[in-house]
Amino acid sequence: MQLSDLPQFSVDATKLVGGAWVLEGVFNHLRSVAENRSWLYAPRAALIGDLEALDRQTRRARFNTMDPNPPRIPTMGQTFPWLSGYWQAFHIDIILDPNHLWKPLVFRAEDALERPIPEWRVQRRAIGAIPRPDETVVPGAWDHEHCMICNSHIDPDDLGYLDDDEHWLCTKCHDSYAVPHDLGFLAP
């Protein structure tokens, strides 16, 4: 699956509405399209907003940037791949980047810093962090990571793939999406 397989939103009007910039336009199809939080994708410059007033007959909608400043990229007359707000635009940036480096790594449990908040276990990685006065070190408590795409656990002794920004991929998502630069994880 490539960017062109996502629903495409073509902007044909831009205006300030109630103090926020709104992009009006039309979709080429509505498969997986729903109102509310979503993205108009542009490489490393995606716009976030709320999709509103979606008309399933005409395929027209408004994309409300909720921003009083005009979009920082040209929008009028442009066509953007549309992405559900379930995802982050950087997921696409990273998976499509031919130079993105994923290092194979066997996950090992690490120490965690824990804060005493009732009913909650609030932890962060201890390595490289400066403990706050209310934090205690819990040895080995940082015991899994989550795959950036499918959210599955990467547990101690599991092989995963790590990038320089601390994103993890499980082996399945690495092989299925990162290696071929395929956006199949976005399929409904």
Ligand SMILES: [Zn+2]
């Ligand atoms: Zn995964």
